Each structure stands twice: as C-alpha cells, then as structure tokens.
Amino acid sequence: MATGFFTDATLCIGCKACEVACKQWNELPSDGFVFSGNSYDNTSELSGTTWRHVAFVEERAVAEDTVVSAWSMVSDVCKHCTNAACHEACPTGAIIRNEFGNIFIQPDVCNGCGYCVVACPFGVVDLIGHVDPDGVLYNLATLHDDRREAEQTALQGSGGVAGKCTLCYDRQRSGFVPACAKACPTESIQFGDVDELRERARVRVETLQARGVDASLYGADDVGGGIGPLNAFFLLTGEPESYNLPSQPVLPSTRQAHGYAAGALAALALAAVGFTIFRGR
Amino acid sequence: MNDTYYDRPLLKGPHWGSNVVTYLFLGGIMGGLGLIQTIAGSEKTPEAIRLRRDARYASFALAVVCPPILISHLGRPERFLNMLRILKWRSPMSLGVWGLVAYTGAAGANVMRELADEGTLPRWMRHLAPKVLNPVQALLGAFIAGYTGVLISATAIPLWGKGKTHIPAASVCSSASGACALSSLLSTLGGNHTVTRKLERLEMVAALGELAILRHFRTHAGPVGAPLFEGERGERFENYTVVAGIIAPTILNLIGQVVNLPKPVDAVRTILASTLTLAGAYVFRESLIEAGKLSANDPKAAHRQPQ
Amino acid sequence: MPGLGTSMGRGGATMWVPDLQNSDCILIQGSNFAENHPVAFRFVMKAKERGATIIHVDPRFTRTSALADLYAPLRSGTDIAFLGGIINDVLSNERYFKEYAVAYTNASFIVNADFKDTEDLNGLFSGYDEETRAYDASSWTFERNDDGTVKSDPSLQHERCVLNILRRHYARYTPEMVERICGTPRAQFLQIAELIARNSGRERTTAFAYALGWTQHSAGVQFIRTAAVLQLLLGNMGRPGGGIMALRGHANIQGATDIATLFDLLPGYLPMPSALRDEQTLAAYLKTNTKPTGWWANTPKYMVSLLKAFYGQAATAQNDYCYDYLPQLIGDHSTLPTQIAMKDGVVKGYFVLGQNPGASAQNKELAMAGLDRLEWFVNIDSFETDTCAFWKREGVDPRTIATECFCLPAATILEKEGTMVQTSRMLQWHDKAIEPAGDAKSDLWYFWQLGKQLQALYEHSTDPKDRPILDMTWDYEHEDEHERRRGEPSALKVLQEINGYYTHPEEGARQVKTFGDLKDDGSTASGGWIYTGVCPDKRTNNARNREPNDTTSLGWGWAWPANRRTLYNRASADPDGNPWSERKKYVWWDQADGRWTGYDVPDFPLTKAPNTPAKPGAGGLDAHSGSDPFIMMAEGRGQLFVPGGALKDGPLPAHYEPLQSVVENQLYSQQSNPVMREWHRPDNRYNDPVDEAFPHVMTTYRVTEMSGIMTRYIPWLAELQPSAFCEIDPDLAVRHEIRSGDWVVVSTALGEMEARALVSGRLRPLRVASGQRVHQIGIPYNYGKVGFATGDSPGALIPLSMDPNSSIHEAKTMTCNIRKGRRTAYRAGVVDADVPVSMRTGHGEWD
Numbered sequence A: 001m002a003t004g005f006f007t008d009a010t011l012c013i014g015c016k017a018c019e020v021a022c023k024q025w026n027e028l029p030s031d032g033f034v035f036s037g038n039s040y041d042n043t044s045e046l047s048g049t050t051w052r053h054v055a056f057v058e059e060r061a062v063a064e065d066t067v068v069s070a071w072s073m074v075s076d077v078c079k080h081c082t083n084a085a086c087h088e089a090c091p092t093g094a095i096i097r098n099e100f101g102n103i104f105i106q107p108d109v110c111n112g113c114g115y116c117v118v119a120c121p122f123g124v125v126d127l128i129g130h131v132d133p134d135g136v137l138y139n140l141a142t143l144h145d146d147r148r149e150a151e152q153t154a155l156q157g158s159g160g161v162a163g164k165c166t167l168c169y170d171r172q173r174s175g176f177v178p179a180c181a182k183a184c185p186t187e188s189i190q191f192g193d194v195d196e197l198r199e200r201a202r203v204r205v206e207t208l209q210a211r212g213v214d215a216s217l218y219g220a221d222d223v224g225g226g227i228g229p230l231n232a233f234f235l236l237t238g239e240p241e242s243y244n245l246p247s248q249p250v251l252p253s254t255r256q257a258h259g260y261a262a263g264a265l266a267a268l269a270l271a272a273v274g275f276t277i278f279r280g281r
Numbered sequence B: 001m002n003d004t005y006y007d008r009p010l011l012k013g014p015h016w017g018s019n020v021v022t023y024l025f026l027g028g029i030m031g032g033l034g035l036i037q038t039i040a041g042s043e044k045t046p047e048a049i050r051l052r053r054d055a056r057y058a059s060f061a062l063a064v065v066c067p068p069i070l071i072s073h074l075g076r077p078e079r080f081l082n083m084l085r086i087l088k089w090r091s092p093m094s095l096g097v098w099g100l101v102a103y104t105g106a107a108g109a110n111v112m113r114e115l116a117d118e119g120t121l122p123r124w125m126r127h128l129a130p131k132v133l134n135p136v137q138a139l140l141g142a143f144i145a146g147y148t149g150v151l152i153s154a155t156a157i158p159l160w161g162k163g164k165t166h167i168p169a170a171s172v173c174s175s176a177s178g179a180c181a182l183s184s185l186l187s188t189l190g191g192n193h194t195v196t197r198k199l200e201r202l203e204m205v206a207a208l209g210e211l212a213i214l215r216h217f218r219t220h221a222g223p224v225g226a227p228l229f230e231g232e233r234g235e236r237f238e239n240y241t242v243v244a245g246i247i248a249p250t251i252l253n254l255i256g257q258v259v260n261l262p263k264p265v266d267a268v269r270t271i272l273a274s275t276l277t278l279a280g281a282y283v284f285r286e287s288l289i290e291a292g293k294l295s296a297n298d299p300k301a302a303h304r305q306p307q
Numbered sequence C: 001m002p003g004l005g006t007s008m009g010r011g012g013a014t015m016w017v018p019d020l021q022n023s024d025c026i027l028i029q030g031s032n033f034a035e036n037h038p039v040a041f042r043f044v045m046k047a048k049e050r051g052a053t054i055i056h057v058d059p060r061f062t063r064t065s066a067l068a069d070l071y072a073p074l075r076s077g078t079d080i081a082f083l084g085g086i087i088n089d090v091l092s093n094e095r096y097f098k099e100y101a102v103a104y105t106n107a108s109f110i111v112n113a114d115f116k117d118t119e120d121l122n123g124l125f126s127g128y129d130e131e132t133r134a135y136d137a138s139s140w141t142f143e144r145n146d147d148g149t150v151k152s153d154p155s156l157q158h159e160r161c162v163l164n165i166l167r168r169h170y171a172r173y174t175p176e177m178v179e180r181i182c183g184t185p186r187a188q189f190l191q192i193a194e195l196i197a198r199n200s201g202r203e204r205t206t207a208f209a210y211a212l213g214w215t216q217h218s219a220g221v222q223f224i225r226t227a228a229v230l231q232l233l234l235g236n237m238g239r240p241g242g243g244i245m246a247l248r249g250h251a252n253i254q255g256a257t258d259i260a261t262l263f264d265l266l267p268g269y270l271p272m273p274s275a276l277r278d279e280q281t282l283a284a285y286l287k288t289n290t291k292p293t294g295w296w297a298n299t300p301k302y303m304v305s306l307l308k309a310f311y312g313q314a315a316t317a318q319n320d321y322c323y324d325y326l327p328q329l330i331g332d333h334s335t336l337p338t339q340i341a342m343k344d345g346v347v348k349g350y351f352v353l354g355q356n357p358g359a360s361a362q363n364k365e366l367a368m369a370g371l372d373r374l375e376w377f378v379n380i381d382s383f384e385t386d387t388c389a390f391w392k393r394e395g396v397d398p399r400t401i402a403t404e405c406f407c408l409p410a411a412t413i414l415e416k417e418g419t420m421v422q423t424s425r426m427l428q429w430h431d432k433a434i435e436p437a438g439d440a441k442s443d444l445w446y447f448w449q450l451g452k453q454l455q456a457l458y459e460h461s462t463d464p465k466d467r468p469i470l471d472m473t474w475d476y477e478h479e480d481e482h483e484r485r486r487g488e489p490s491a492l493k494v495l496q497e498i499n500g501y502y503t504h505p506e507e508g509a510r511q512v513k514t515f516g517d518l519k520d521d522g523s524t525a526s527g528g529w530i531y532t533g534v535c536p537d538k539r540t541n542n543a544r545n546r547e548p549n550d551t552t553s554l555g556w557g558w559a560w561p562a563n564r565r566t567l568y569n570r571a572s573a574d575p576d577g578n579p580w581s582e583r584k585k586y587v588w589w590d591q592a593d594g595r596w597t598g599y600d601v602p603d604f605p606l607t608k609a610p611n612t613p614a615k616p617g618a619g620g621l622d623a624h625s626g627s628d629p630f631i632m633m634a635e636g637r638g639q640l641f642v643p644g645g646a647l648k649d650g651p652l653p654a655h656y657e658p659l660q661s662v663v664e665n666q667l668y669s670q671q672s673n674p675v676m677r678e679w680h681r682p683d684n685r686y687n688d689p690v691d692e693a694f695p696h697v698m699t700t701y702r703v704t705e706m707s708g709i710m711t712r713y714i715p716w717l718a719e720l721q722p723s724a725f726c727e728i729d730p731d732l733a734v735r736h737e738i739r740s741g742d743w744v745v746v747s748t749a750l751g752e753m754e755a756r757a758l759v760s761g762r763l764r765p766l767r768v769a770s771g772q773r774v775h776q777i778g779i780p781y782n783y784g785k786v787g788f789a790t791g792d793s794p795g796a797l798i799p800l801s802m803d804p805n806s807s808i809h810e811a812k813t814m815t816c817n818i819r820k821g822r823r824t825a826y827r828a829g830v831v832d833a834d835v836p837v838s839m840r841t842g843h844g845e846w847d
C-alpha cells in the first residue's frame, strides 16, 4: 500500500492555497519576489523550497474578435514515482521509500551532492541554497526550534541539501492529511491510498469525457520510460507539455548498462592498442 | 494549446561548477594513468619501468587531490562520509565513490611497492602490495575514466541522456589521451624519451577515437546536441577540444613519429602537444557540464527525453 | 444594502452559501467569486459537479471564468443594460414565472397616473429637480383603494400595472442594444438569457452571485435592483438554490453592518436619528420610522429595547428612554464626505482601525492630505500601514505635518475571542488561540477601556451633557481571572447584551429568547434585535454550534434572523402552502399540524394559514394575507417597482453610463446617473466623458493572493504576486510596444501610477456603440508602499464620486490612458510641495 495524490486540473481554481499551506507547514522561505509576467504564475516552478507549484496555462495566441474560453490551472508536486530516479541516483541513501510508500529525503543524511537534481525526469527536486541569513524571506515564519532539532525539515541552518515534497511525512505519521490537500478548497488535490485514488481518477475521467471535456490522466498508469505509474498523478485538459509535464519522461538509470558497456569497450580497445604498442617494439 | 510552459525550463540543471569539472578532468587522467602503469609495466625495459613508476606516483598524487576537489562542491563537506554509508549498484555516483576509494587503495599500495622496491621503504613492505594490484588498478582506472560519463548520461538532461554510449566512450578516450599526454610530458621533462614516442602513438589512437565518437554523437544527437555543438559554447568546444585539443596535438604527434627532430625541438613539440591535449580534455569536461545546463533549460528537448 | 432591502425587505444575501449547491444555474456577475471567495466557491463547484450551469459575466476572463461553463465579456459599468436585456427577453417571450410573480410581487399593482418613466423623459423619471439634482418621488406611488389597500390587476391587463410599466421600460433593451452598450456578442447574451430562463420556474432555480463588481458604481444599488427584479420575475427568491448571493468582503463586514458601522444606521438596521427629519423626540422618531404594515410595525419594540441596552436603569418611559442622548445626523457623514471635510479642515481628529485608506482609498492623496491637517490621529492595527506612515509618504516633507499620531497595536483574530458574521448572515464564535504578541490588545479592549476612562473622568460631573457617558451600561467584566487582569472585557457579555434580556430585577436578567418577545415598554433590552436568539439563555451560545448535516445545517453557527438560512422561504411554497415542486421542496404548510414546517426556519408567522385573508386597515403582519411572503415589506410583496422614493435615483433601474465613460449613453440623452454625488474641485478632477485623452476603460479589483497589508507583509503570499501590475489586452500591448513584465504608466486627470504590465488574452477589446473598439485595463487595488509586495495603488487615479443611495465610490469604472515606461516624479494633483508650512498644517490662509 502506498499513499499519494490525485490532482485534478478541472477542479483547480488556482487559489494557490496549497502552495502557501505547504510553505507554512514545512516552514519554507519564499523564493524571492520576482514578477514573471507569465499569467498569474510568479513562483514559476517547483524548487528546493517550493514543493507545490500551481501552473497557469493561458492560450498565448488569441485571434482578433474572439473571446477566450480557457485558462487551466494545476498544482504540480513531486510525483513520488514508482521507480524514482532521485531515489536510485542518491549515493548516500538519503532518499528512501518510507513506510507510506513515499519518496522521502532524509535531510540529515543528504550531503548536497546534487545528483538527484539532475536525475529527476520531472525537474522536481532541487538543492536548497543558503537559507536566508538575515531572515528577510522568512520574516514571520522563522524555523521552529523543535523541528530544527528533530531534523524534520530540510532547512537545517546552512542549507546545501536537496529539498522536495515530503508528502508531509510528519503529518501522516500523526494521522493528518498533508497540508496542501487539507487547504485545497475544491478537492482538486485528493490524498489517499493510491490504488483507491487511481480508481477514482478513472471514474472521474470517464465522467468528464462523457460531458465532452477533453480530459486525460497523466501518470495514473505507467508513464513509460521505465518509471512506472506515478503515485502523485494528475487529471489534465490538453497536453501535458503545456503544464510543463514531460510527455515522454525516462528513468535515466535505464541508460547505465549502455554506458558501462560503451566505456568498457573503449577501454578494452585502447588497452589492446596500448599493449600492442608497448610489447611489440 | 501551448507546446511549452512559457518557454520555462522543465528540468533542473546541474549545480556543478569548476570544481566538479576539475574533478572530472583530473579523475579521468588518474584513471587513465592506472591503465598506463599496467600497460607500461608489461614491458620490462628500464624506460618502461620508469614510466610505470612515474604513472603510479602521478596517479596516487591525483588520487590524493581528487577527493578534496570533489568534496569542495558539496554544500556540507563533512558529509562526504555519508557517501560511504551504502553501496548502490544503481547509482553511478555511489559506485564511483567506492571505485575512487578502491582505486586510491590500489594506487597507494602500488606506490608503496615502488617505494619499497626503491628502498625508501623497508623491502618487506612490497609484500603488502601483491602483483594483482597492478591489473586491479588498471581495471579500476578504466572504470574511473568511464563512470563519470555514465554518471552524467544517467540523468534527465537531454543532451547527456542522448549521449548514453558516446559520452562514456569519449570520456574513456579523452582520459586515456590525457593520461598519455601527462605521461609524455613527465617523461620528456625527465629525459625518458624512448617511451614518449610510444605514449604518443597511443595518445593519437585515443584522440582519433574520441574525435570519431564526438562526430558521430553530433549527428546522432541532432537538435538535442545544439547546446554542445552550436552557438558560443559549440564554438568554444570546437576550437578548444576538437581543433586545439585533438586535431592539433595529433598532427604534432604524427610529426614526432615520422620526422626525426633534434632533441630540444622534439621536447618542445611534445610539451606543446601534451599541453594542448590536456587543455582540450579540460574544455571537453567543462563543455559537457555547461552544455548540460543549457540543455536542461530547453523545455522542448526535455519533454521527449531520450530513451 | 438598499438594493436588496427595497426589493425584498432585508439588506442581506437572501440565501446562504452552501445552498448554492442546490442551484441549477448560477450567474456570477459583478464578482470574481473563485478568486475572492475561494472557500465559498467550493459550493459552486459542487453545484457544477451536480450538473448545474455556471455562468460568469465580467470585463475580464478570471479564475472564476475559467471554472464557469460559459463566460461572456462586458464593458465595465453596463450591467443594467445587460440584465435589463434579460428582463426584456423574459417578458417579451412570456418566460417569467407568472403564478409566482402575480402572487408574490407587486407586478399587478397599479402605478399612479402621474408617474413618468425614463422612456417618456429620455432618461429621467418624473419629479426631477435640476437645481438640487434630486427627485421628488411623490409620483412614484401606487393607486390606492378607499380602505388604504393598493389597487391591483392580477390579470396584468391594466396598462399602468407594474408589469406593463416594466415591459415598456425595458422594451428597447434588445440583444442588439445590449451588444451596442455592453460589447457582449449577441449570441452569447442570448445563450445566457436562454439558460437563465430555462433554469427557473417551478422545477428549477437559478442563483445570482455578485459583490463589488456591482456595488462600486454610480448606480450600483440599481445594478443589484435589476438582479432582484429579474429574480422576482423568474420566481427564484426564497427557494432552494435560488436567490441573490451577496458576497461580502472583509471577514466580518456583514457583522459590521448589522451592529452598526454605517453612519446612518443604529444596530439592527434602525435608522440613525436625524436632525434633518422630524425626529426630535422618541415619539417623532417612531412616527417617522414605524411602517404601519409589515414587520417594521415593530420598530418601537426594537428601538426602546436598544435604548434600554444602551442606558440601562437610566432609560425610563418618563425620559423617552434617554432618546435625546443619541447624536443626530446633520448631513452625509459617510467616509468620502468626511475625507473631504478633513481636507477642508473641518474634521480635527480621526480614528482608523481595521482599515488602511493610505492604500485603499479613492483619491488617496486627498485622503492623506486630510490626515496632514488633523490635530490628532489614532491608528489601531497589527502592522505599520500605509496610513500609519502617511506623514512620510512619497512627495511629502514630514516637517510640514503637525498631526499628533497615535499608533496602537491590535491583537489579531487568533489572539482574541468573539464572533464573526459572514456572508450567510451567520455568527460564528472563535476562541482565543494564543496570547497577543507584545502590547497588542483587542479592539474591544481599546473601546471598553476608553469608555471606562471617560466614565472615570466625568465621574463627579453634574453637567447634564455628560449624562450619556455616565449612564451608558458598561459592565463587561471578563469571567476569566487571567483576562480580567489583562483588562480584557468579555466578548460573550457583549453578545449576550446584543441578544437582549429582561430588565425587571425580578427576572434576574433572564435572556430574551426571540425578538418576538421584545417589548416597547422598557421591560426588555436588546443591543441589536436581529441577533436575538443567539444567546437565548446564559449558558447557551448558539454561535458556537458546530453540527453540520446534509440539508440546512441548522446546528452550525447561528444565522440572523432567528437562525434562518434562506430568507423569504415562505415563497418556496405556492400560495396554497404546497411546495412548488417536489424537487424544490423547502418550507411548506402542514395542514394536519396547522403550522409551517420544512428544512429551514420558516420566514413567516408559524401558524398563519395560507388562506388567511389580509385585514384591510390592520397593522403589522395582519395587513398581509397568508400568501404574502415578504413580511418585511409594507405590502408583503417583493417589489419590482420601488415606490415612494426609498431609492433616490428611481423606482426602476435604468442604464446610465459611468460618470467617466468612453461612450455616450446609447439609450437616453441623460448620460450618467442624474442624482449621483460629485465633487468638482481642483483636488478631485474628473476625466470628461468621452474624452480622447483618456480613451480606455479602467477597472480595479483584487486578486486571490493579496488583500492588503496583511498579505503584503507575508513572504509566502508576497512572492505569489510580488508587484503591482496592470492587465492589458494583447492588441493594446502591441499598439504601445508593451511586453509582459514591462513597466507602464496609467494616467487620469487626477494622477498617475506605475505598474508592471501583464499582457493577457484574457482581456479582449470589445466592440461597442457603432463598432468602436474599446480596450479595458484592469488594475488590482491591493498594493501600497509597505511590505514585501509593493507598488502604486490605483486609488491615486480615482476621483471621489458616490452612488446616491449607498454612498459607495465609483471605483469599478473610469477612463484612463496608458504608456510604456516609469512615472517620473509623484504627481497627485493635490499636493503642491511649494505651499508654505503654515498652510499645509491648516493654520494659514487656505482656511
């Protein structure tokens, strides 16, 4: 059994309550105050300190004298992949699959090598830089001493570790629903047992399709590339690319065998040449 | 609907800077030296033995400097030790760390043997480094020379993923040619001219192999290869790595093989060729990393990730 | 909220939020529901999931539009034309709910023959006086029979019956006209009209939801009236999933209006005594304000009980219950005139709490320049607000300001106990969760302590003019020892007093259970009759209730009046008392039991049978029959036509252009609301109507991520919308070479502001009048100079003007120009930095 998320774009009102609730619960700092000019999205992406991110998809080319009819939003998050690239890549064992079947980074084990960052096919996990020495970005939300001591948060003073959604490991352990799901006013984010969620998602997508909505599931089944199903999956309208979700993600470790073989072959060839050169005068 | 999200990157690029590039460069040479000490050791001439000794000393020296360079990029250097908590077959970085540790051990033992043979250390100590450590260092060296290529191609970065065979193979070649270059340099400076010619022959083969792989990679990668092969970075890569780092030293080395130059001139030629090769090898690593960052920023490439 | 009050009887939302899930169609117009009321919006989503059709009509395509089934654009300020068009459609195609309209509204009433409509007078009603810019409403009345009852024609044949007047009034509001005025494509308009008509009637109900998009206009009250007329015609009032959902603003704004921040109201919507009317004695006041028929016949009970609550033992029948202690109005003391009076040196001291006009006021510079001239100024807030920092604002030299400022720390919601009254008129109690930080105190603390200190100061006074202070009941000692030591009063005791109690000592201060028990003989006291029942005894606080259920959740919180969820719910049954349909069953007459029953608290005398005839000449509710559901109204009917000048700008809504508009009124030669309030003066300049220098429509609003200071200071929210911005359509952007993220300057005759451009196809130019292309520019008003997310606020560009009925500013529609770049120096139209110090502080020749 594993827990996870079913995030439904057709129910999302783009209120960003999930983003804020996540930051508040996890005591994450703001990422700075940058006006992007891209719709209502100013946090722009998931980062080491933004673990939920609401994408705002606007039609960019609107013909004259037409009325716009769509503006889609969806709340992105770590996918807690069945075969998780970050988990495989991590050389320290900081990234584990916990008792809830979630991909969890143990901040006290992570050494900041950054390999998970480049491994993730969804661009989710990132290193947290030095955390706000003058408290500007934190302001009201200063890190709670108890949490810091219990090393429950990625933000242990100096930063330099990887950060991503913990699936509210601490809340789940206490029997609470993750903060983002709790805050969502429209149940666009549904938390629960993934098998059950998958079932619900399939029913939902059928209902919507019957209503003529161009809806599809992303990650409820195997996304391909060796990754398998995602434990945080989505219901989207339109193409995944427009939400910055890869249409064809790949589990990078599947390339290793080729790599080692090619390297070994090259080394063997060169060794053979080398021996020939040195031995045969 | 839109085919990208406001052209924003989909992936996160590497947080890797010059320290990692330096590690990739020096580590590769270190690995290459592991090969050379074995190959050279297969010949019993005093020149070859001297070459083996030099290669062993040099590789051990690099094995000593590499970890600190590697560690320097970690946010929290003291946590390098966390790498040693586990061994993970699926993680090239984990394997690489253990490889590095093992290589350091083998190289250290082989140096000890050299020193014991020389008499600097008590003679009995040579028994602490059995002969098998010689090929072991070569195998580990080949691994070190190649795993960094596997490490970067087993990521989501489209350019790197696209080069899943090319990058490891080219890394091995580049490491080998770099190691040859460094060895020729040391030999020439130490007056050990006879082996230099041989080293240069091997270096040429490695360099030409690398060139062939890179050329093939370019066509194979198509638009995904753009960050490495096109634009400003592509030019730098072409000029420094391909022209100055592969073609030029190969020509110089060829001249060395066919024309009998006066000794001092020949020494200058070797020094020049070796320096060019080494510089090219550095820029190769640098270009890979930097182009990887650009590649991560290209959402179109990232949506359809290479298998 | 006179728009709803004059139509149905009470100035509150007629339904409660969760009831939206029972709607078959929801028209959201004049509100950005999803963005500004996201939690309530879940019920709209539930309705949608149950198959309801959601429609959004707004100048901009917003997050609400994104979730709606159908979106239609319109030019800001033209909603009367739009809804009037639907009324015309419904009437001319006979698609209204005839049985309902005839029985429950004044559709059949015969209007006085002297009455002239806007159709007759080209945009004016009869009785207009050019000089005073006001109406004499004596012709806006009904013909009456000898027994005083209104003449009516239930067959709706009489040419002067309200329905036929309505027909003629809206006959020219055709789809073509709607397109000309609103810019809404005809096809979309017709589709919406069709959906609304199809989802109304016996079996189905449609709800309307609005907020500021309808109120902040020079005819805002009439915007809401148009909706009320339509909903009454369609038979959607008082029924499940039907009605008008007025979405209120600040968390407790409903409570603030109930108990009673408006200058002209006492608690419970009793009018404030006025020196301008004959109200010098209690008897005179009651004569003016007691309606002989309908619920307001009870006014004396509520007023006397209120005075008893204010003045306790001191209030006796002999002294008119201290009625003369109450101050009397001598003019319009609403916010905008007060700001002007401050600027003109008339007002000398000002309290600001729970508000930040330094960012949110219209003609912000005038408002702030008013503060410059005060003798003293008190600000109670949890942050240093833009208002609090007025003396160091841009363009002003602090040395020129002599105002003495007191900035006092306010406890936040989590740091104090009390009730909040939300948009469903529901009181919900909240406990104190943590101790206030530092010296912060609750607002209650400040006022209680202030009262105590005043009483102490005057303790030995024998001067009669000090009696109001000495006689006021002020006994709110906290039950809890810790709070008592901190000097906090008991919010519960305040609520219990508002609920009301028996004053006779033998009663032992027993609580009054319902407002039906209130008396006008001094035996009861109640600080706000509409809340009677929330604390029916000393141990019960119904605002604490937290028991939801599947229907009306009567066990959750407590809604006034009498814990009723849907107002006027007698109308959910037909005249005979049976549900209009099984599907829309809600409150009905139980013949066996001889009483009204149902899922909600019936909004009707419980045992008054449907067939009870009206008693001509009787007072109170006896004047109504058993099938007159709008008990607050004199005639017991919903008012399609508002008689007698209850509204200052007409008995029927007519389309006027906003004061500052880009086009001429396509319907009448009267351009804008003839009785709106304007101030033509150098520090309050208006753009001329149809002025080429200001060719674009500008509107202001808020965004989910921001409210004001409270959000600008919170990094998590500030990063979400970090900078003041301005939304423009791509065509306009191309014309000015503006790209998303560029700086732009928006200007009006009054001033300039700068913001980052957000170019978006969600805004589209509209074709109006004879094909003219109109661009609309949207600017969130939430920004100011302090906090992490900062920027200019559009208040600097908007001159003061007022709706004649509600005194609300026209901040939703004006005209402007735009250019790429940054603004240079601060230009506010008001401040002249060269004025000598003495003049700036209000002691110079300016006075």
Ligand SMILES: Nc1nc2c(c(=O)[nH]1)N[C@H]1C(S)=C(S)[C@@H](COP(=O)(O)OP(=O)(O)OC[C@H]3O[C@@H](n4cnc5c(=O)[nH]c(N)nc54)[C@H](O)[C@@H]3O)O[C@H]1N2
Binding pocket: C029, C030, C031, C032, C033, C035, C036, C037, C057, C058, C059, C060, C062, C075, C076, C077, C078, C079, C210, C211, C212, C213, C214, C247, C248, C249, C250, C699, C700, C701, C702, C703, C704, C705, C706, C707, C708, C782, C812, C813
């Ligand atoms: N997140 C957040 N929520 C809030 C607040 C906040 O600051 N932030 N403020 C609260 C307060 S105080 C209030 S009063 C409410 C206000 O709630 P709303 O009324 O929903 O708020 P606004 O955003 O001011 O305006 C609503 C919409 O009216 C549109 N509009 C402008 N002119 C017209 C017009 O002429 N006709 C029509 N049909 N629409 C028009 C605007 O484009 C805008 O989308 O929100 C409350 N909720």
Ligand SMILES: Nc1nc2c(c(=O)[nH]1)N[C@H]1C(S)=C(S)[C@@H](COP(=O)(O)OP(=O)(O)OC[C@H]3O[C@@H](n4cnc5c(=O)[nH]c(N)nc54)[C@H](O)[C@@H]3O)O[C@H]1N2
Binding pocket: C212, C216, C249, C250, C353, C354, C355, C356, C357, C360, C361, C362, C380, C381, C382, C383, C385, C410, C411, C412, C413, C443, C700, C701, C702, C707, C708, C709, C710, C781, C794, C795, C798, C811, C812
């Ligand atoms: N152009 C334009 N202007 C507008 C509007 C518009 O749509 N367009 N909307 C108008 C509307 S509807 C409104 S409601 C106003 C809103 O404008 P304001 O009410 O001026 O704005 P807020 O920022 O909500 O101010 C609330 C203040 O109360 C403080 N506060 C919060 N809780 C408490 C408390 O318990 N006690 C005390 N003492 N203080 C507290 C907060 O810190 C904050 O400073 O703006 C109006 N101005």
Ligand code: SF4
Binding pocket: A078, A079, A080, A081, A084, A085, A086, A087, A103, A119, A120, A121, A122, A123, A124, A125, A164
């Ligand atoms: S989405 Fe990325 S970070 Fe999350 S589990 Fe999958 S690979 Fe790891």
Ligand code: SF4
Binding pocket: A089, A090, A091, A092, A093, A094, A095, A105, A109, A110, A111, A112, A113, A114, A115, A116, A117, A161, A162
């Ligand atoms: S950064 Fe931390 S979590 Fe990521 S791979 Fe390295 S050690 Fe593991």
Ligand code: SF4
Binding pocket: A021, A022, A023, A025, A026, A051, A052, A077, A164, A165, A166, A167, A168, A169, A178, A179, A180, A181
């Ligand atoms: S589950 Fe918790 S950590 Fe993950 S996004 Fe939601 S709130 Fe953040």
Ligand code: SF4
Binding pocket: A011, A012, A013, A014, A015, A016, A017, A018, A019, A054, A073, A074, A075, A183, A184, A185, A186, A187, A188, A189
């Ligand atoms: S809280 Fe829910 S509705 Fe709001 S943005 Fe997040 S997912 Fe969407």
Ligand code: SF4
Binding pocket: C036, C037, C038, C039, C040, C251
């Ligand atoms: S801010 Fe508060 S009142 Fe407004 S929607 Fe959110 S929870 Fe409700």
Ligand SMILES: [Mo]
Binding pocket: C248, C249, C250
């Ligand atoms: Mo408001």
